[in-house]
Each structure stands twice: as C-alpha cells, then as structure tokens.
Amino acid sequence: MSATIAMPPFDAPLRASPLALSREDQHWVEQTRDAMSVEAQIAQLFVLSARHDNAAENDGLLAHAPGGIHRFPTRNLDAAWGAARHAIERSDVPLILSGDIEGGMISYPFTTAIPNQMGIAACDDLALSTDLAAIVGRESRALGYNWSFTPVVDINRAFRNAVVGTRSYGSDPERILAQARAYVRALQAQGVAACVKHWPGDGLDDxxxxxxxxxxxxxxxxxxATFGNIFGTLVDDGVMTIMSAHIALPAYIREELPDAGARAFEPASVSRLLNLKLLRGELGFQGLIVSDATIMGGLTSWMARTEAVPAVIENGCDVFLFSRNPAEDMALMLQGLREGRLSEQRLHEAVTRFLSLKAKLGLHRMTLDERIAPLEQVRETLRQSDHLDQAARAAASSVTLIKDRDAQLPIAPDRHKRVVIIADEGSSFFSGAPERDFTPLRAGLERRGFIVRSFDSDAIPTPDDADLILYLIGQEATPAHSHIFLDFARLHGSPRNGMIQFNREIPTLLVSFGQPYYLYDAPNFSTYINAYASLPDVQTALVERLTGDAPFTGVSPVDAFCGKEQLTW
Incomplete structure (x- = not known):
C-alpha cells in the first residue's frame, strides 16, 4: 500500500504537507508499516509518559512497543541521559521522545531556564523570542527530544482560568500569532517538531x-478572525503537529448540525467535524494531529473508556496521548477495530502519518549518537554562556510594573529598612518541578542593606516593627487547580488572620511570580508587579527594579486589571 495519506472526505484547500517525504523516505514508511501486525500498528499510535529516569520504568513502557515516550523533567542529567538513550536504543521502530518544553519552572535544572510563554511575551521582542526558541531546540535535541508540545496559542481571556495563564502569550490574538510564528520557525529549524495547542482554542472558559x-x-x-487565523497561519507556515484538546466549539457543530443537541459540546479530541472537516478540510492541515492527554477529565467525563479509545483515532487524531493502563487501552483499540468503531482506513492513515513524522525528522537514518550524543558532549551543549546570557536578558525584560499608585517605588533602606516577606510556597502539578525558593531575592535585598524577616502569624507586623510588607505570591499556570485566587487565609496563617490587611498602615508591594491577575483579589493595594515565574534570574532582576537600579521594561500581555475599574485606583 502507498504511504500517501488519504484525504478526509471534505473539501480542503491545497496546502503543502509539512510531512512531505522523499521517495526513499516514503518507501521506509511503507515497508515499516506493512511489516507490522495490527497489534503493532495500534501500539505505534500510543505515546506513553515517563516520570522517572530508571530502567524499570523504561522497560515497563517499552514492553508495550509504543510509538513514543513523553518525558517529564527530572533532576539528574546523568540519569535523564541514560534513560533517554536506553529507550532509544531498545526500540525496533524509531521511538519519538516528546515533552512539554514550555519554560518557567517546569524545566530541567541542568538546562537553560527561560521564562514561560507569558514572560516571553512580556519582553515584547520577537528577535529575543526567536533566540530563546532556538536555545530550547538545541538543548532539547541534545537531550534526545524530537517533539515539543509547544507553543500554546490559547487566548487568555478568562482571568480565573488556572491552566491557561502563564502558558499563554496573552490576550491579544495578533501578539499570540506573532510570538507563535517566531517560535515554530526557530524550533523546527533545530530539528524539533512543534505542536500548536490547544485546538480549537482555550482561554475563554474559566x-x-x-x-x-x-x-x-x-x-x-x-x-x-481569531483562533481560525492563528491556527490557519501556522498551518500555512508549516507547523508539523497540532494538539486536539478536550474543548468544545458548539458554534461550529451547530453550523454543521443545527439539531446537534448535546453533541454540540463534544470535545474536539473525539470530534470528526472539528478535526477532519474544520482543521483538515477548512484550514487544510496535512500534518499530524495528536490528542491531548486521554486521562483528563474533559474526555473521561464525556465518554466511557471503551468508546473513547477507538473514537480518538477514528475521529481524526493520529496519536493517542497517555494511558493509565497501556495494555488495556491497546486492547480496547483492537476491540474497537474488530467491532467497526475504528476503521481500517483511519488506522492506516494514523500509523502512516506518525511514521511520516518520524521520517521527516530523519529518525530512521540517525545513529544512536546522532539521536542523543555521548554524555560529555550533551553536557557541553547545555547551559552555554550565550544561552544563559539570553535567558537572563529575557528574565530581566519580562518583569512588568502594573500599578504604583502612591509612587512607592523605588524602595530604599533609609525608608524601608525592615522588610517582612509574606510568601506563597506555591506548588506544581508537573512532575519534576522544583520547590519554590526565594533565596536570590532575599539575598539581593540584604546585600543592599535591608533587614528581611519572614511573616510570623503569631507576631503580626505593625508600623512599629516593619517598614515594608512584600507579598511574594503567584502560581504558574497549573492543571487541576480549578480556579486561581489570592488566599489570604493561607498566606496569613489562619482564616481569622486572613481578614487582616496591612496596606493602609504599612507600605505594601504585591509581586506575582505566576498568574497575572492577582490584583483582582487585592484591588486596594497601591503597587503590583507581574514577574510570571520565580526563576533565579527573574528574582535578581526584580530586586534591581525594586531598588531603582534598572527600569521596568515589561509590557503586560493581558489586562492585569481584569476589566475592573476598581483595580486601577
């Protein structure tokens, strides 16, 4: 059978395929696919997740012969290198390694730490954005990655949404598109496939x-005019993959099916209309569609697992992302094929397209050392001095002064010597994310002559013993948090203490190292800063700007006042 991928049964504009192959590479795809049993083809559609760098986990995943392994950040370079190399070496069909390489605090500690997408957007410098994406590409390739589930092109409009936030380039569709185009081009130039997400667009629902x-x-x-233009332009630019999410687009479903009823709210990940008619048909996308994680509530609450597993592939996705029980899910996929809920045509198309992505990346031609170099060579590629300089420049440029109503800045030891820090410890859903540590910020203040102490709920600060209250709060965009808010009860040690506010008695600064909307919960605070991530370089840059040693240059990618006049006063 030919490696040519069948077109969907909808009218589609002609677009060059980002997975177009030479005749030789097409032959490899055909030979590899046709040599597989049905069970092996089904396994090839799965990307499973790894959270630990050990042989036992690797061997357990590889026993299923998946098409790919998605790796989450861990703490030790030697172990991460060894696990990636072990997985690549033991796969008969080239294994693709993917990651959510989004920046911010969900990064390997031995790579160059760059701001998250919102921090990058706040720099408002497309040349810098391009440089950062190239760094991500070079260092990711050194670690064996071939596929990054980035960039996020969601429009950050629902300010209570906990998962879009700092993963987004902001609320302006034009800025989002400009940043995403720069990112995709630079990343794919480094041999790493980009993945635009989350189709058909998140950020409006809180x-x-x-x-x-x-x-x-x-x-x-x-x-x-917004998401359609963003996705369509990136399709025209040649983005290789798009992630179909558990998000409904009822207006389109009803445009096609006026009496759709509940089906109007089916998630895109299992929507033939959204994936094949809108994305492939109207926008002309010929690359690979990967589902969002199939263990998420947006899918599992919509459809029983028995139905959902084959439906993901049958309705347009080419790759099935994550599984709590790979053997069971692969059996459900096979059952769906035998019972006619997954067609042979869609299985054929999906396997062909995933193998074509691997061939386009050249994985079938690479030696092990070309896939992931010897350890010392990898070590030399990571955290190069020019990479670190660019990252520090971005961190400094991102810090954004939102409000300074009473001109409290800059702070100085002669007026604000005794500083009380009220810090949010933060947390992260993402495997491998480090615990938050404000040592760089505290040390920077102390070097400049400030006396810094931590808040004590049993000894509430007063104007007699404190000259400045410094709130260090903020959560980077985090799945499964439901909503974001400033939790004064937790910050102040108890619900009763949560009712105490200091800002009219003691000069108070509110700094977010995450979501940009916390002023909503502190509208009467006179000074508010968004720093987007608590990276050490960001903390160092923040101290310089608090004390007037450097100007604030960040440009807010969102309306940090949440459309509320009250917050501006």
Missing part, C-alpha cells in the same frame, strides 16, 4: 479541561 469538558463559546465569525 474551567479547566483537565477536570471537565470546557467550551470555546465564540461565534464562528469571531473564531475565524
């Missing part, structure tokens, strides 16, 4: 698709 099927409630005129 709910989280990790927990529930969320809804993009735009009408189709607005959708086509």
């Amino acid at each position: 709910r989280d698709q990790h927990l529930v099927t969320s809804v993009n409630d735009m009408d189709m005129a607005e959708w086509r």
Whole structure:
C-alpha cells in the first residue's frame, strides 16, 4: 500500500504537507508499516509518559512497543541521559521522545531556564523570542527530544482560568500569532517538531479541561478572525503537529448540525467535524494531529473508556496521548477495530502519518549518537554562556510594573529598612518541578542593606516593627487547580488572620511570580508587579527594579486589571 495519506472526505484547500517525504523516505514508511501486525500498528499510535529516569520504568513502557515516550523533567542529567538513550536504543521502530518544553519552572535544572510563554511575551521582542526558541531546540535535541508540545496559542481571556495563564502569550490574538510564528520557525529549524495547542482554542472558559469538558463559546465569525487565523497561519507556515484538546466549539457543530443537541459540546479530541472537516478540510492541515492527554477529565467525563479509545483515532487524531493502563487501552483499540468503531482506513492513515513524522525528522537514518550524543558532549551543549546570557536578558525584560499608585517605588533602606516577606510556597502539578525558593531575592535585598524577616502569624507586623510588607505570591499556570485566587487565609496563617490587611498602615508591594491577575483579589493595594515565574534570574532582576537600579521594561500581555475599574485606583 502507498504511504500517501488519504484525504478526509471534505473539501480542503491545497496546502503543502509539512510531512512531505522523499521517495526513499516514503518507501521506509511503507515497508515499516506493512511489516507490522495490527497489534503493532495500534501500539505505534500510543505515546506513553515517563516520570522517572530508571530502567524499570523504561522497560515497563517499552514492553508495550509504543510509538513514543513523553518525558517529564527530572533532576539528574546523568540519569535523564541514560534513560533517554536506553529507550532509544531498545526500540525496533524509531521511538519519538516528546515533552512539554514550555519554560518557567517546569524545566530541567541542568538546562537553560527561560521564562514561560507569558514572560516571553512580556519582553515584547520577537528577535529575543526567536533566540530563546532556538536555545530550547538545541538543548532539547541534545537531550534526545524530537517533539515539543509547544507553543500554546490559547487566548487568555478568562482571568480565573488556572491552566491557561502563564502558558499563554496573552490576550491579544495578533501578539499570540506573532510570538507563535517566531517560535515554530526557530524550533523546527533545530530539528524539533512543534505542536500548536490547544485546538480549537482555550482561554475563554474559566474551567479547566483537565477536570471537565470546557467550551470555546465564540461565534464562528469571531473564531475565524481569531483562533481560525492563528491556527490557519501556522498551518500555512508549516507547523508539523497540532494538539486536539478536550474543548468544545458548539458554534461550529451547530453550523454543521443545527439539531446537534448535546453533541454540540463534544470535545474536539473525539470530534470528526472539528478535526477532519474544520482543521483538515477548512484550514487544510496535512500534518499530524495528536490528542491531548486521554486521562483528563474533559474526555473521561464525556465518554466511557471503551468508546473513547477507538473514537480518538477514528475521529481524526493520529496519536493517542497517555494511558493509565497501556495494555488495556491497546486492547480496547483492537476491540474497537474488530467491532467497526475504528476503521481500517483511519488506522492506516494514523500509523502512516506518525511514521511520516518520524521520517521527516530523519529518525530512521540517525545513529544512536546522532539521536542523543555521548554524555560529555550533551553536557557541553547545555547551559552555554550565550544561552544563559539570553535567558537572563529575557528574565530581566519580562518583569512588568502594573500599578504604583502612591509612587512607592523605588524602595530604599533609609525608608524601608525592615522588610517582612509574606510568601506563597506555591506548588506544581508537573512532575519534576522544583520547590519554590526565594533565596536570590532575599539575598539581593540584604546585600543592599535591608533587614528581611519572614511573616510570623503569631507576631503580626505593625508600623512599629516593619517598614515594608512584600507579598511574594503567584502560581504558574497549573492543571487541576480549578480556579486561581489570592488566599489570604493561607498566606496569613489562619482564616481569622486572613481578614487582616496591612496596606493602609504599612507600605505594601504585591509581586506575582505566576498568574497575572492577582490584583483582582487585592484591588486596594497601591503597587503590583507581574514577574510570571520565580526563576533565579527573574528574582535578581526584580530586586534591581525594586531598588531603582534598572527600569521596568515589561509590557503586560493581558489586562492585569481584569476589566475592573476598581483595580486601577
């Protein structure tokens, strides 16, 4: 059978395929696919997740012969290198390694730490964005990655949404598109496939698709002018993959099926209309579609697992992402094929397309050392001085002064010597994320002559013993948190203490190292800063700007006042 991938049964504009292959590479795809049993073809559609760098986990995943392994950040370079090399070496069909390489605090500690997407957007410098994406590409390739589930192109409009936030380039579709185009081009130039997410577009619903099927409630005129333009332009630019999420687009379903009823709210990950008619048909996308994680509540609450597993592939996705029980899910896929809920045509198309992605990346031609170099060579590639310089420049440029109503800045030891820090410890859903540590910020203040102490709920600060209250708060975008808010009860040690506010008695600064909307919960605070991530370089840059040693240059990618006049005063 030919390696040519069948077109969907919808009219589609002609687009060059980002997975177009030479005749030799097509032959490899055909030979590899046709030599596989049906069971092996089904296994090839799965990307399983790894959270530990050990042989036991690797061997357990490789026993299923998946098409790919998604690796989450861990702490030790030697172990990470060894696990990646072990997985690549033991796979008969070239194994693709993927990751959510989004920046911020969910990064390997032995790579160059760059700001998250919102921090990058706040720099408002596309040349710098391009340089950062190239760094991500070079260092990711050194660690064996071939596929990054980035960039996020969601429009950050629902300010209570906990999962979009700092993963987004902001609320302006034009800025989002410009940043995403720069990122995709630079990343793919380094041999790493980009993946635009989350189709058909998140950020309007304040709910989280990790927990529930969320809804993009735009009408189709607005959708086509915003998300349609973003995805369509990136398709034209040659992005190789797109992630189909557990997000509904009811306006489109009803445009096609006026009496759709509940089906209007089906998640894109199992929607033939959204994946094949809208994305492939109307936008002309010929690359690979990967589902979002199939263990998420937005899918599991919509459809029983028996139905969902084959439905993901049958309705347009080419890759099935994550599984709590790979053997069981692969059996459900086979059962769906035998019972006619997964067609042979869609299985054929999906396997062909995933193998074509691997061939386009050249994985079948690479030696082990070309896939992931010897350890010392990898070590030399990571954290090079020019990489670190660019990252530090971005961290400094990102810090954004949102509000300074009473001109409290800059702070100085002669006026604000005794500083009380009220810090949010933060947490992360992502495997491998480090615990938050504000040592760089505290040390920077102390070197400049400030006396810094931590808040003590049993000894509430007063104007007699404190000259400045410094709130260090903020959560980077985090799945499964439902909603974001400033939890004064937790910050102040008890619900009763949570009712105490210091800002009218003691000069108070509120700094977010995560989501940009916390002023909503502290509207009367006079000074508010968004720093987007608590990276050490960001903390160092923040101290320089608090003390007037450097100017604030960040440009807010969102309306940090949440459309509320009250917050501006």
